[in-house]
Amino acid sequence: MAAEAVKRTPSATDEKSYFVKGDVESSTQEAETDENVVLQNEREIATHVISVDDDPSLNPWTLRAFFIGLGLSAFGGSLAQIYYFKPQTILVSSMFLAILSYIIGFAMETFIPRRGLFRYLNPGPFNKKENAFIIIMSSAAANSALATEVLAVQRLYYNITPNAGSSIFLLFSSQLLGYGIGGMMRGILLYPSKMLYPGVLPLLSMFDALYRDGFEARRKLKVFYVVFAAIFIWEIFPEWIFPLLTGFSIFCLAAPNNAAVSRVFGGSNGNEGLGLLSLCFDWQYISGGVNPMTIPLKAQLSSFIGCILCMVVFVAVFYTNIWDSQNFPFLAQLLFYENGTVYDQTLIMNSNYEVDPALVAEQGLPYYAGTWIINLLSTNLGLAATFTHLLLWNKDDLRAAWSWMNMDTLRSWRANFDWKFWKHSGKREVPINIEEPRPTLPRDAEAGTFVTFVLSFIVGLVVIYKTNSTLPWWGFVIAVLLASVSILFFGALYAITGIALSIQTLVQMIAGYLHNGRPMANMFFVLYSYNTVSQALLLLGDLKIAQYAKLPPRAAFTAQIIGTLLGAVLNYVLMNSIIDSQREILLSVQGTNIWSGQQPQSYNSQAIAWGGLAHELFSTGQRYQWVPLSYLIGLVAPLPFWIIHRYWPKLRMDYSYTPIICVYIGVLCVGINSSILSYYAIAFLSQWWLRTRYPRWFMKYNYWVGAALDGGTQVMVFILSFAVQGAAGTAHLFPAWWGANQGGNYDRCLYI
Template sequence: MATQAVERTPGTTDEKSYCIKRDIETSTREAETDENVVLQNEREIATHVISVDDDPSLNPWTLRALFIGLGLSAFGGSLAQIYYFKPQTVFVSVMFLAIISYVIGFAMETFIPRHGLLRYLNPGPFNKKENAFIIIMASAAANSALATEVLAVQRLYYNITPNAGSSIFLLFSSQLLGYGIGGLMRGILLYPSKMLYPGVLPLLSMFDALYRDGSEARRKLKVFYIVFTAIFLWEIFPEWVFPLLTGLSIFCLAAPHNATVSRVFGGSNGDEGLGLLSLCFDWQYISSNAGNPMTIPLKAQLSSFIGYVLCIVVFATVFHNNIWESRNFPFLAQLLFYENGTVYNQTLILNSNYEVDPTLVAEQGLPFYAGTWIIALLTTNLALAATFTHLLLWNKDDLRAAWTWMNMDTLRSWRANFDWKFWEHSGKREVPANTEDLDPHYREMLKYPDAPNSWYLLTFVLSFIVGLVVIYKTNSTLPWWGFVIAVLLASVSILFFGALYAITGLGLSIQTLVQMIAGYLHNGRPMANMFFVLYSYNTVSQALLLLRDLKIAQYAKLPPRAAFTAQIIGTLLGAVLNYVLMNSIIDSQREILLSVQGTNIWSGQQPQSYNSQAIAWGGLAHELFSTGQRYQWVPLSYLIGLVAPLPFWIIHRYWPKLHMDYYYTPIICSYIGGLSVGINSSVVSYYMVAFLSQWWLRTRYPRWFVKYNYLVSAALDGGTQVMVFVLSFAVQGAAGAAHLFPEWWGANQGGNYDHCLSL
């Protein structure tokens, strides 16, 4: 449209108005241009998808936040431990806690009067930082601590009941040890933009929609509520009324009595098959496959897809060629078996001291694993080893900062400035003169007093000392030097696997690696193996949880000291509740927990599995996994994994146009064994959603991607998890007898839901 020129006299009001108008138009055009830019890196995603703005006047230190936080911590910690002993495990998710805390906080703001003593429970509008404080406290509590698994195995299989004091301190030390190490690594694993933590983006996108004012925020909130309500109502069908939607397979419907079809194309039930070309319409399983598919970066998605394709080929080859006598055992299984395919009775090879007796092993024979589970163990080791090499080749500059303190000048400075009165630390941080290179979210956090390194160091030291004492007070059979090795191994692993998780959103479990190491260090002592895993694998898991929650705090601009306080309170409260409920359930349901099948209400499947792994690795590592033995390639694969990233790096160095830097070797290796357990019918749907979101929407419609991708993913997760929680108690037996939907074609209650042959 033509515009009429306006003559302006310098210095007049007309000129000033024109300049203001020009600035507004210029900024508007820039904003529109920004909205249409395809987001390419972590910094662009973190600054475009999540608001960088901060309101320092918002106060998280309210009695209301503490009240809701303690209540949800008690709820989440209790529920997590109850579900540990259930045949159907439901995890209390951060998204679920966020939605519930928002509802409770908004209700308190609305209905509690703001006068008298009640004003402390309703000091004003429920704000974003209160909500973040509550979520971090509750999520720290809403996990079943691995130490309760160790204590449960001791009680169930070894008739050892450590005293309450030792048990509680075991829980405290094992849960907080990783917090101390992870906190000391915040400079490299938390503050930089590259450490994106994709899994928390939907939560923060939802926060922006809930708490920001303006018409744009109201439109986003409307979209959130519509999607949330739609998926909430939809989940009734695949979860209860029409479970065939969990895995719709044309091949299963065409050949319902063919065992090969079931193994390859089936996947709607646990350990059924590979789910090839099955379509899943249940967001619970799509989102739980490897995290929300709308949040994982495309590079990581592509690498996992390559691994998924290779997994189908490798699993089919191993079973078809009867490698490791695979045809004698179920196609997908995690238990130990006799050679004839029956379940191995591990108690028959233990002596009175609950150590493996070679004479009894000779009588029973060595156990077997399903071939696919051996591939899972093998590829896990490949991935773990490849992680070290991959990050050293491609991310050495990112990791170098983690070790910059290891020089004499830094150590002398620490000693000169050390003050044992850590509680008097002001928390003030030096702001660099040039802050352009800092992550914008971290830059906003510099105004708040920090939770200094001395706090995390003290957490680590106390946890280390307490852990060293309790391994002797709880009859762990783990010597002090084994404990030290476990902690050192965890410290190195946190750096590498923490970086991989922060960058890609995909985490790798080091459990098999540390079980293997412990098996050779403490051969014949399965209980020592369990405690070694506790203080290594669990330490890494806790460190990653701490860093993830601190990233939530950084994105939400929650002051560091509030985040530290919330995490410590939530962790300690959750550990105590875990212990109390674990003892109560074992006292009342001991026989059921020891049975192979359990009931539809209680099951000991998880402590059984943990104990079986401890027997195999802790008691029979040399007999099963050493060179020349049946499963020798499981530990040898670690050496292969160390060199696996080298071809990609060499090709990229000489032929960069091939873009070998686009692939994550550890993720490819990990996903080669990724279909070894669980419901696999969701994989095709997962990648369809992933590429639709992270490629098509991000590159074709970047404006929509920025505004709605993470918001919609949050609504899908939130609505699904609330309905799954409701159905778990209402009809799926979490609080008593299950009430399955009446049998019909879409609800094949007597077999696999996709109508494939039950093997």
């Protein structure tokens, strides 16, 4: 049994901390840790493996921190843009960036002299707050900015190449707008103790291990080095020499000329099939979106149920020929003519990039692949279910969301506002002797987020007119308002479960009816609404890292701004380079095992369908009417689970995250799907078997091994992308042999 938790006594350290009384990280600490305790949920992970101690003397503002942070930001920003053009959506691992920053920082501390000018690069021991500062900067950069998606679509499908100046300002404004809104909501979505952000807990656990116990940290680093080196070498095989390992399917090998087998059991190449019972040995795709060793078991269970339903529904829709599905590829993101050829969108638009009804009548209405329609339906189900799910299961957590809407709060905020945010210390004032304290923001962070919002809003307004986006000013305002409301609900779900849901289809639908006939306006509306939500969640996750690591808000905010701006510029440069060298592949339906245009393809087809033809395709009585009507079903989807749990709690319906189940019903609509079985096998091994049977090992090494696997893989992918896979020029594929079928699908399923 775990030792009894004891209350902390207020001290000078507490006064300098910026945590709220009642937060998990400031309320309890284990007097002694029983390493055999089984951690049941995210809260127990936080209270057992994250330290609450703070050393206010540690300084994050060092030249060394900026030097390492800028270097890793350049690496992460470049890698993120490479991943954007992969056949499966892949994220850069923050755990890996954190450990790499520690290794570099420790090396600089050890080998650089502390005298003369060198003392600026080595001011002393590399400390925890420097490391937190670096990881926040580099993780902010290590995201592909959605504005590059707009720019990529313009280049690929409209033959428009916006000038560099307007492109950069588009990137900056769209990336920082969410920071401003998210920062102003941190009192709701960051500081309450239930907002745990489980995705950052492994990172903080690692931080504590590195800086709390030198001997133990060195032992864990040895494990990290061994796993990192092993996976680094291993990834050469599935990524280049032996790509059959991306998806090993006994069914494909037994029936290499069967189309049905390819659709159901194939999955080693983009848009090939569902990957049922395939084995994947490529960690890049196993851990591409979410590391299976970090997400809590309850959320994993919900996504697994959704995946099983996805396979059943996809096969049923295709083989019963709903929406004429058999006329089109099984998995695809493009628009098609009824005969199955790719739809030429330029033939239905006039010179102002607006859809002309007369031209549409000549060409006919476009079609989607049936599986893509299921993806749209399931996404809408999940979005609507999120609202009901949170109101049923987490209404107390959300009640405070609207408490600020009163005159007293507004008057207090106006009285205390000071735009000279750089003159303040960065400490958040903590209320004392109050039973239910309301979090108060540090004055500089409060003003900084407000200024960021205002500047981003103004620049965004200018950019939509300078780039001929066809989005009017009032559409831009609605997009921002919609994003603000969405951040509240989906931010709470992300903070509680660790899984973020996309609102892209929702805002595309709204934009389609607001700006009918304007595909370009639809893209920009989505950029300033959906992307704003994504950026707000990124900011809040990073601020949670800062909160746990005791990094002052001003330092966290500065790191995020620098990383975001640098990353955006690198995204832009790499995007242009990859489009120049891989244009034909990016325009093809399936792409390759290495490169794919699936993301700009889906973004463009959604803009055409919703932005140009919303009434003709999605309104009541039209071909895809159930796509918007699915919102109504999603609103009631969580009710049966909640009712069953209320009357029969032993059935544990509280383990079911309805929004996640709904969204995952369409999750296999794109990309490389051969990793599904391997993903859930590893998730079960980590989050159930190791956590319950070997809790000591789980607490010490689980997250370290996960980070090492991500890190070694991503460094090798970065190297191979430029060395042999054509990220900046000609690709050099491995010579064809049985394990590298360069003329078809790597798992040897039929290429359809």
